Amino acid sequence: MSALLEIDALTGGYRDTNVLFGLSARIDAGSVLGVFGRNGVGKTTLARLVQGSLLAVSGDIRISGHSVAARPAHVRRAMGIGYMPQTSMVFDDLTVRENLNLGTNRDTPERYFERFPRLAERLDQPAGTMSGGERKILAFVRTMIEDTSILVLDEPSEGVQPENIELMADCLEERAAAGAAVLLCEQNLGFLARISTGYLGLDAGKVVLEKPADEVSVAQLRSVLSL
Numbered sequence: 001m002s003a004l005l006e007i008d009a010l011t012g013g014y015r016d017t018n019v020l021f022g023l024s025a026r027i028d029a030g031s032v033l034g035v036f037g038r039n040g041v042g043k044t045t046l047a048r049l050v051q052g053s054l055l056a057v058s059g060d061i062r063i064s065g066h067s068v069a070a071r072p073a074h075v076r077r078a079m080g081i082g083y084m085p086q087t088s089m090v091f092d093d094l095t096v097r098e099n100l101n102l103g104t105n106r107d108t109p110e111r112y113f114e115r116f117p118r119l120a121e122r123l124d125q126p127a128g129t130m131s132g133g134e135r136k137i138l139a140f141v142r143t144m145i146e147d148t149s150i151l152v153l154d155e156p157s158e159g160v161q162p163e164n165i166e167l168m169a170d171c172l173e174e175r176a177a178a179g180a181a182v183l184l185c186e187q188n189l190g191f192l193a194r195i196s197t198g199y200l201g202l203d204a205g206k207v208v209l210e211k212p213a214d215e216v217s218v219a220q221l222r223s224v225l226s227l
């Protein structure tokens with residue numbers, strides 16, 4: 001059976017500089033693939049190639065068996081790919097409420113206000129006036145509520161305080177349990193270890209570790225970060 005998201009021998013990067021070389025992975029519905037590695041190994045590039053803001057040089061990306069490697073980002077979005085970028089993840093001039101109501105949502109934001117009450121307090125405030133961590137939470141909740149089945153998140157925990165990272169993990173677990181496939185690019189091993197069902201460790205644009213979560217020790221994860 002085809003996975004919800006399949007990445008097949010993917011090579012790509014920026015103009016004439018390739019960053020990823022022949023990377024393959026699959027994520028089934030209900031699974032969280034934790035992608036990790038040192039700064040500059042290609043995590044963001046992978047997220048952008050899957051989301052469609054970068055186009056692959058070769059290889060394929062399939063959603064439920066349908067190739068999307070040549071398709072633009074808006075088509076991939078319509079086919080179910082949600083994306084939380086590492087930076088520029090909210091519209092600073094729009095209010096929190098306007099940011100949350102963009103696009104097509106599967107869920108109402110109110111469901112998340114108990115966990116993240118700061119959003120409810122700031123609904124009418126421009127997103128650009130919030131702190132970096134608060135904007136991350138806003139972008140995260142927006143990604144959670146969108147009508148998507150594949151979630152691509154690029155360092156969602158960066159700059160977020162530990163108790164809110166725990167709450168993010170709860171939200172992602174719920175979305176996965178409801179059938180989403182999650183591609184989670186992260187440096188925070190504690191966060192990754194909490195929710196990943198499998199790992200993809202990268203170094204210099206290539207896969208150096210690929211294992212189900214129950215077959216990997218923390219020491220093995222750390223060793224990838226010290227390559």
Ligand SMILES: Nc1ncnc2c1ncn2[C@@H]1O[C@H](COP(=O)(O)OP(=O)(O)OP(=O)(O)O)[C@@H](O)[C@H]1O
Nearest residue numbers: 014017019037038039040041042043044045046187
């Ligand atoms: N716009 C760009 N143009 C050219 N090269 C880029 C561009 N963005 C990133 N790169 C290069 O691509 C490589 C991989 O970068 P990428 O951002 O994918 O790494 P990363 O694993 O996400 O790093 P980090 O953990 O620091 O976010 C780096 O060598 C980087 O310099």
